[in-house]
Amino acid sequence: xxxxxxxxxxxxxxxxxxxxxxxxxxxxxxxxxxxxxxxxxxxxxxxxxxxxxxxxxxxxxxxxxxxxxxxxxxxxxxxxxxxxxxxxxxxxxxxxxxxxxxxxxxxxxxxxxxxxxxxxxxxxxxxxxxxxxxxxxxxxxxxxxxxxxxxxxxxxxxxxxxxxxxxxxxxxxxxxxxxxxxxxxxxxxxxxxxxxxxxxxxxxxxxxxxxxxxxxxxxxxxxxxxxxxxxxxxxxxxxxxxxxx
Amino acid sequence: xxxxxxxxxxxxxxxxxxxxxxxxxxxxxxxxxxxxxxxxxxxxxxxxxxxxxxxxxxxxxxxxxxxxxxxxxxxxxxxxxxxxxxxxxxxxxxxxxxxxxxxxxxxxxxxxxxxxxxxxxxxxxxxxxxxxxxxxxxxxxxxxxxxxxxxxxxxxxxxxxxxxxxxxxxxxxxxxxxxxxxxxxxxxxxxxxxxxxxxxxxxxxxxxxxxxxxxxxxxxxxxxxxxxxxxxxxxxxxxxxxxxxxxxxxxxxxxxxxxxxxxxxxxxxxxxxxxxxxxxxxxxxx
Numbered sequence: 001x002x003x004x005x006x007x008x009x010x011x012x013x014x015x016x017x018x019x020x021x022x023x024x025x026x027x028x029x030x031x032x033x034x035x036x037x038x039x040x041x042x043x044x045x046x047x048x049x050x051x052x053x054x055x056x057x058x059x060x061x062x063x064x065x066x067x068x069x070x071x072x073x074x075x076x077x078x079x080x081x082x083x084x085x086x087x088x089x090x091x092x093x094x095x096x097x098x099x100x101x102x103x104x105x106x107x108x109x110x111x112x113x114x115x116x117x118x119x120x121x122x123x124x125x126x127x128x129x130x131x132x133x134x135x136x137x138x139x140x141x142x143x144x145x146x147x148x149x150x151x152x153x154x155x156x157x158x159x160x161x162x163x164x165x166x167x168x169x170x171x172x173x174x175x176x177x178x179x180x181x182x183x184x185x186x187x188x189x190x191x192x193x194x195x196x197x198x199x200x201x202x203x204x205x206x207x208x209x210x211x212x213x214x215x216x217x218x219x220x221x222x223x224x225x226x227x228x229x230x231x232x233x234x235x236x237x238x239x240x241x242x243x244x245x
Numbered sequence: 246x247x248x249x250x251x252x253x254x255x256x257x258x259x260x261x262x263x264x265x266x267x268x269x270x271x272x273x274x275x276x277x278x279x280x281x282x283x284x285x286x287x288x289x290x291x292x293x294x295x296x297x298x299x300x301x302x303x304x305x306x307x308x309x310x311x312x313x314x315x316x317x318x319x320x321x322x323x324x325x326x327x328x329x330x331x332x333x334x335x336x337x338x339x340x341x342x343x344x345x346x347x348x349x350x351x352x353x354x355x356x357x358x359x360x361x362x363x364x365x366x367x368x369x370x371x372x373x374x375x376x377x378x379x380x381x382x383x384x385x386x387x388x389x390x391x392x393x394x395x396x397x398x399x400x401x402x403x404x405x406x407x408x409x410x411x412x413x414x415x416x417x418x419x420x421x422x423x424x425x426x427x428x429x430x431x432x433x434x435x436x437x438x439x440x441x442x443x444x445x446x447x448x449x450x451x452x453x454x455x456x457x458x459x460x461x462x463x464x465x466x467x468x469x470x471x472x473x474x475x476x477x478x479x480x481x482x483x484x485x486x487x488x489x490x491x492x493x494x495x496x497x498x499x500x501x502x503x504x505x506x507x508x509x510x511x512x513x514x515x516x517x518x519x520x521x522x523x524x525x526x527x528x529x530x531x
Binding site: 026028031032033034035038040042045047049051053059073075077079080081082083084086090091092122124126128129130 | 281282284285288295297299301302305326327334335336376378384528530
């Protein structure tokens with residue numbers, strides 16, 4: 001689009017946010033009663049649902065069972081009406097498979113798989129509306145769903161995307177900012193220890209700027225952690241009220 | 246389900262009392278909300294007990310079919326998401342999805358359900374194609390009814406932008422979109438049918454069976470009823486067999502229940518619309 005500035009002279013982005021500001025996050029745990037754990041998150045206009053089944057016996061071939069830890073199985077699916085242009089297949093295409101593998105890598109780092117040998121934990125993520133930052137929304141929703149299922153984790157996994165425009169690092173990119181073609185970084189962080197579970201970057205970025213972008217993404221991920229922590233505590237408070245404790 | 250549960254269900258149903266306390270012709274609590282997803286022309290979410298369906302309608306411009314040059318058309322796609330059960334992972338949900346999509350095609354395959362002529366922009370060249378995408382999020386029995394209610398609500402919510410065809414001197418046509426974003430055409434869903442599934446359990450039939458009750462039933466009848474009680478389509482599903490008298494009885498029950506269902510759905514949709522754009526959207530957060 002001609003004349004579309006991603007960052008104005010006064011420091012405001014296209015949707016009016018500041019460079020390091022996150023979009024509004026609203027989340028809820030325990031959305032579905034039949035699944036072991038479920039959660040829903042809205043990050044701006046991006047909406048994602050995550051559902052966890054497990055730990056349960058390995059489905060399919062028993063040969064895949066690992067003798068000392070659990071198998072984490074992830075599927076990423078985005079609804080055909082989630083993007084502006086209608087998608088033909090919700091899952092099974094290359095991008096969805098790649099996202100599934102990335103989610104699996106992220107959660108294998110966080111879930112204490114040694115406690116459940118020879119079993120399988122399924123994490124299914126469904127994107128209902130995509131407006132940028134779908135990987136981050138999926139990871140955040142899946143963290144809440146895993147916590148709702150009671151599967152033991154080392155720490156929360158909080159994710160955020162970051163970009164770089166006009167020598168400024170931007171946090172939590174929307175679709176317009178992603179489509180502009182600049183460098184994009186996706187970061188999944190375990191906030192308490194500061195360990196990185198997944199780091200992925202597209203497009204070219206000078207190595208001098210990498211540190212500032214990484215720092216912006218890490219700060220945003222810690223902010224996400226504060227919000228998710230509040231959601232979990234609220235959910236536990238509600239559940240204990242219902243149980244009469 | 247154990248043998249004890251099955252026989253207890255049969256006894257209770259013969260007295261018009263089901264496991265959860267409903268009568269044989271009662272539906273579970275239905276929650277309907279429209280305009281849930283913003284990237285679509287229309288959307289709706291319906292929750293019937295623990296069955297959760299999300300429908301998105303996207304309107305795209307295309308060429309009309311050769312045999313019907315002055316009409317638009319609807320395309321259905323049903324995605325059984327792995328959220329509902331791990332068996333739907335990968336291609337596991339494709340069979341069920343295709344079956345439901347084929348049933349939807351058959352129900353809408355008549356002149357009166359949706360006014361397809363209003364979807365035509367210029368005959369033989371341009372028309373609106375409505376892609377109706379159904380997402381199955383949670384399954385606790387009675388999928389067909391819920392999906393049909395959701396499709397009806399989503400079509401009611403659909404707003405198609407108004408376009409004009411401009412013809413210049415050389416004869417080439419240009420399509421102009423209206424400047425006003427609120428200037429759109431709405432579809433009339435008065436004649437869109439609703440499916441009522443009647444499951445035969447023992448000697449009686451029940452409406453809106455849960456997953457457990459469906460496991461007890463050997464045969465079901467799907468009846469597609471419009472708001473005036475006209476039956477547009479009927480289909481028997483299941484491994485067992487039905488005798489002709491029970492089919493007629495089930496059809497009568499279906500018509501009766503269908504009319505009540507339509508009336509309450511219409512009133513809910515109109516009430517929601519009357520709240521206007523200031524209505525607080527709940528979605529999955531409520």
